[in-house]
Amino acid sequence: MTEPSRPQRGENLDITHKRGKPTLRTIATIAGLAVTTVSRALSDAPQISLETRQRVHRIAREIGYLPDRAAQRLKTGRTNVIAILLDSHEEVVGFSTSIMYGIAKALKETSYHLVVAPNFLSTTDIEAAEYIIRNHLADGLIFTRTEPLDARVRLLLETGFPFICHGRTEFSTPHPYVDYDNFTFAYEAARRLIAKGRKKVTVILPPKRLTFCQHILHGFMTAVREAGIAYEIPEAVDLDTPAGVLRDFISNRADAPDAPDGFICPGEVSALAVISGMSDAGRILAVDYDIVAKETSRLLSQLQPKVDTIHEDLTAAGEDLGRMLLQRISDPDAEDLQLLLPPQINFPVG
Amino acid sequence: MTEPSRPQRGENLDITHKRGKPTLRTIATIAGLAVTTVSRALSDAPQISLETRQRVHRIAREIGYLPDRAAQRLKTGRTNVIAILLDSHEEVVGFSTSIMYGIAKALKETSYHLVVAPNFLSTTDIEAAEYIIRNHLADGLIFTRTEPLDARVRLLLETGFPFICHGRTEFSTPHPYVDYDNFTFAYEAARRLIAKGRKKVTVILPPKRLTFCQHILHGFMTAVREAGIAYEIPEAVDLDTPAGVLRDFISNRADAPDAPDGFICPGEVSALAVISGMSDAGRILAVDYDIVAKETSRLLSQLQPKVDTIHEDLTAAGEDLGRMLLQRISDPDAEDLQLLLPPQINFPVG
DNA sequence: TTGACAATTTAAAACGTTATAAGCCTCCCG
């Protein structure tokens, strides 16, 4: 199978290259082929004979050849880079690490790298996106915390740049997204509280500008209206409120008349803050009040087993985001790039 | 100052380029200069006249020129990439997001990008580093959670590849690092507990293989010996123990004889787990026992103000890591690339 | 025997940048 005496046409038989790394030329010299042939063989072009293709692949594997990203990028214009836009919100505990881990998982075995593009490259996050598009710093973009008429989405749709976001929008043009079914989360959470016999329910909403705030509110109100139960929506606090402020708010509210006894917390920190606040007011969890919380780690359910939890798997979401963005990049007309992930309900029986 | 009638020597006066992006040639055409000249002018080579340099810079700014990373990388061999090795440990809440944010902050305004290299590119984390070095996928490496004879550090020292780690090692060859002064943390934490009149102190240690476990133990033991106070070191649990397991362990221990009444928790989750466990055993924080905890967010002190906290600013650490790695890259002989960050003690007076 | 054709392989050019080595002036000195 090996052809040792094939005529070597390369004028330079020195295999070790200046920078030491094997290149196409290294393989070409070894195989006695032209660089072009090696290139096409490696990309499995049908014009290259099967035997040659296999031989080239074998040599490449043996000498540990890896195509030079810079050269490929320069030639093809493709960067093989996925950028993730971090906004400065990231102080919130453990938020995007899981998502990034998931994305990285999806990118494993592909030639894509994941680069972190913090929004403070520019003054606003939209400018960060603009900058990346204009200068072709990536082939695709991922970001989170969408708004109904998200400026980033608008820009990306206009320019036709591949992207996927975690969260939906209200644009009429469909676009790729992965989202968590927050309607169902809030609906089931409220029903759980009602089933437990709570008399007045409430919910710590995300900041109003975010799309999923509406979804949660909608799910909450649907369950509340179905049951005809009392409720209230705090205006002074949201999920981004510092834990200490939220805690004080809750404890003050508990001391006032008609305090709610059922809480929906779409985040672990808020659940802990509610527990602290209620505790300050002398209320005992599972006795005086109940909480249903969304958790993205196993932290809350382990620390506070009396909290009913509904899980959101952000690592899985990240994996979907990565996978679907790659699809979008390779096929601009791809369908089915919208995914709504179902809540994982962990209520104990009874 | 502008020279409108300078002879245009380029044969191709078409400024708009195929891919639309301005290149050196675009500037060269506009300025009536050679590409080489533009290149050197932009890098402020002294051989180029000041006037030309300024003119070229101005044009570049006006048309929004940004050098092509791929071409630069191909030509110079420099990738302009910093890679951060994530290990799968990242489930732990909020760990590396702050560090990454800090690194990104340090890389802002430079030409460096931050890429996330999860260790599962390969089976072990050392292989991930090997892969990156071998294939020149980055100019420098950042990683965390070092061990005394860390395999990654050994490899990087041997190959001379630029890196910096969060945490120290015990190699005789000095290398760049940023670390938190965990000795002082543990020492001051123990002294605080002792000052509060606690009779028996304990500490939840990090996994033993990590360098900073020794530092914490050393600080702890120093304070304990100075004061001649009772202590114990739990063997069955560590900082990576799931919160629920730790909680059960603490509560069981509290029910047994000679239980400690002073806890050092070098992590927020462990502090919350200890509080839960002690609460299960009917013990009340600040009455029956005290905790001094390390916190990397403001979460714990806001939720549990009775916990004494010592702060570790991971964003700042990340910024130092980024900044110092860039120094190391540009000057292999740079000194002073070792930084020990002091604990920020937040004990209330009294 | 000669094209024609398919099946392979190849040479050459290009992507945008930088490094090397020249080039072209102008000025000054002998």
Place this chain on the structure above:
DNA sequence: CGGGAGGCTTATAACGTTTTAAATTGTCAA
């Protein structure tokens, strides 16, 4: 007036890949 010497600019060649077009085979019908 010849010849450097500076001061500034430039042409050329690479980096490693892919693309376009062309060349080299062998095969087979006319």
